[in-house]
Each structure stands twice: as structure tokens, then as C-alpha cells.
Amino acid sequence: MSIRKTVRFGLIGLGLMGKEFASAVARWCHLIDDGPVPEITAICNRSDQAAREWFTGNFDSIRLVTGDYHELIESDLVDAVYCAVPHDLHERYYIDILRAGKHLLGEKPFGIDAAANGAILEEIRKHPDLIVRCSSEFPYYPGAKRMIEWIQSGAYGRLMEVRAGFHHSSDMDLSKPINWKRMIERNGAYGSMGDLGFHTHHIPLRMGWKPQTVWADLLNIATERPDHTGAMVPCKTWDNAVITCRCLDPVYGAPFSMVLETKRMAPGQTNTWFIEVYGTAGSARFSTHDPRSFFHLETTGREQGWTRVDIGADFWTPSITGGIFETGFSDAFQQMIAAYLSEFASAGAPHPFRCGSPEETGMSHTILTAACESDRTGKRIDIDL
Numbered sequence: 001m002s003i004r005k006t007v008r009f010g011l012i013g014l015g016l017m018g019k020e021f022a023s024a025v026a027r028w029c030h031l032i033d034d035g036p037v038p039e040i041t042a043i044c045n046r047s048d049q050a051a052r053e054w055f056t057g058n059f060d061s062i063r064l065v066t067g068d069y070h071e072l073i074e075s076d077l078v079d080a081v082y083c084a085v086p087h088d089l090h091e092r093y094y095i096d097i098l099r100a101g102k103h104l105l106g107e108k109p110f111g112i113d114a115a116a117n118g119a120i121l122e123e124i125r126k127h128p129d130l131i132v133r134c135s136s137e138f139p140y141y142p143g144a145k146r147m148i149e150w151i152q153s154g155a156y157g158r159l160m161e162v163r164a165g166f167h168h169s170s171d172m173d174l175s176k177p178i179n180w181k182r183m184i185e186r187n188g189a190y191g192s193m194g195d196l197g198f199h200t201h202h203i204p205l206r207m208g209w210k211p212q213t214v215w216a217d218l219l220n221i222a223t224e225r226p227d228h229t230g231a232m233v234p235c236k237t238w239d240n241a242v243i244t245c246r247c248l249d250p251v252y253g254a255p256f257s258m259v260l261e262t263k264r265m266a267p268g269q270t271n272t273w274f275i276e277v278y279g280t281a282g283s284a285r286f287s288t289h290d291p292r293s294f295f296h297l298e299t300t301g302r303e304q305g306w307t308r309v310d311i312g313a314d315f316w317t318p319s320i321t322g323g324i325f326e327t328g329f330s331d332a333f334q335q336m337i338a339a340y341l342s343e344f345a346s347a348g349a350p351h352p353f354r355c356g357s358p359e360e361t362g363m364s365h366t367i368l369t370a371a372c373e374s375d376r377t378g379k380r381i382d383i384d385l
Contacts, residue, residue, distance in 0.1 A: 010042035013084035014051040024334035073100035091116035108198035110361035112188040134356030140335035142314040143286035157281025164200040165261030167269035178225040191238025196262035210385040211245035216371035
């Protein structure tokens, strides 16, 4: 039996996503490929002792626990870093990680704004030997995989419209206390677009669907929220955003519309990500609201009917889960990490759908910056991707 490569991870940020990463690592035997294996060797957060104890109590592999991320990235115990920190820290943390010679899987949006993103991308170009990717889990759902394969087959004919979105409803509770994602100085001027936007951009950009114009309708619905004392304070970030883009079909060279939605106040939704593609020859749609189902149709005349396919557990990286069983977010998250680790393999074919690239985060920032300008001016903004 061959010895599999081990990639030693340091985690910066031990919140919800840090725990999700660790949980995926803990059940790595779930996957049945022969690719690299992740190991958590170091963790870092500023002050939450309970979070640290959760990690050290569950992972005997951890050798370094620190409140100083510099100590983690300079450690010989760490090969790669998963960094999940607020957006205002991305530029400094990501650049320091790269300068320390560590591979990086970072959270979106890769910088609080376009300037921060540009600085990160400039530093990445100085380290071509490092594997740097942006976290984006949803393309690793079996239904999203089926959608990507359907798109790549060209079954849609000429594109008419693409819709992609991410909807939450937790902010419908107006008594929910303000947190960093609702603070413009920490989350950025993008609001919901910064935290959710790359999730909606990842597949379209990878398919070559690059907007030429952007028009945006941005709403700040909950203009104030209680702070930790209960006092009402201003909440200045965008809650909901609808961006309408004009794109060119890369095959036919004809224009089509692409609508990108990011909503924190979407009644009835918990954590719904979706993509819909409509074309002259066929159409398809997938939503995590119905994660077992992939819908498609073939255009044969004036009337068509949707076909629902129950796809089960059909992953990019094979797993022990039987094909008849359901999948969820934790499965998709583990599949994303497997896609990232596949780039550490010394041999074999590249992963069919790699994690978000730094260049794609740059394109995402261009879209979001234009969306802010469009809302401010009321004009459609030309962009060049």
C-alpha cells in the first residue's frame, strides 16, 4: 500500500467555518481516493478559550495553540493555512501567510474591497510555487456537479439567461444583534455581496460567462440593530442585492442576461444557493433547497416539461456514501477541501472543478465594485473582465 502525502494545516479563525473544516478532516476516511490527506497541526484565534478547547479536545494532532497568527504561519509544523477571518483582515493576513511561504485556502471575498484584493493578487504573483484558492463549497454538491457537466455538454444551445443566487432569512429577525458582517468597517461597502457574492459568481465565471455591463439594485432594509448592550446602532451594510449583467455567449457571441442575487432578508429561506440556466435548446436548474434534485428540459417545440432527476450522492471525489443517499453542506465542504488537496498530488489528472482561483476573486471584485457604482449613480456600468 502506497504512503499518501500529508498536508499539515494551520487554522486561523476557529469559528463556524473553522469547525466545519476540522469536522471534514476528522472524517477524511469517508473519501476513498488516494489523494493527499489533511492533518490539523496548529490553531489560532484571539481570545475564545472554549473554541480552542473544542479543537484540542477533538484533534490529538494539534501541536501549536496560539493567539498570534504570526507564530502559526512561521511554524515548521504548518504547510498550508485555512484562514477564516473578517473581511477587513484579509489583506494583512493573506499577504503575511504568503510571505511566510505557506499555501492558502482563504475565505471569500479575498479582501474587503478591490484595492485590498489587488494587493493580495499582487503578492500571489510573487509566489507561483504556492497553491492559493478561495473557499466556495456549493459547486461540490452533486446537483451542482450535474449542472456543471450539463453546461459543459452545451445542451443549452444559445444562452438566453443565467440566474444565480444565495438567499438567507436570518436577518428577518430585526432584534438580531449586529455583528461584524453588518458593520461596514469590518464587512466592507459590498454588504451581503461581499460575503455571499463569490458563491454566485464561481460557476458562471468558470464557465466563461463574464459580464460586460452591470446594473445593480441594492437595499439596506434593517437600518439599525441592537448592539451587545441592547442599544440601537446604525446598520449601514446592504441586506439585499440584485445585480443584472449583460454577457456574451462564448460560443455564439450573442448577448444574454445574467442575474446575480445575494439576500440576507429572503422570507422563507435558511441557506439557499441556486443556479438556473436557460437556453434555446435546453434549460436546467439546481437549488440546495431541494438538494437531491436536478431539473432539466429539452426545447422541442412551443411547450416543454421539466424532468426531475433524483441524483443522490454523486461526488467529484468518490466517497463511501451509497449513491442512493442524501448529501448536505458538510459533504460539499469536504469535497471542496479534497479539490484543494488534489493540487498537492504529484501525479494524476487535475481535479475536474478546482476551487475558486485568485483571478476569479479579482473578477468578482470588479463586478461588486461596479454594482456599488451603479447603485450610487443609477447607471449601467461597463466593465472589462
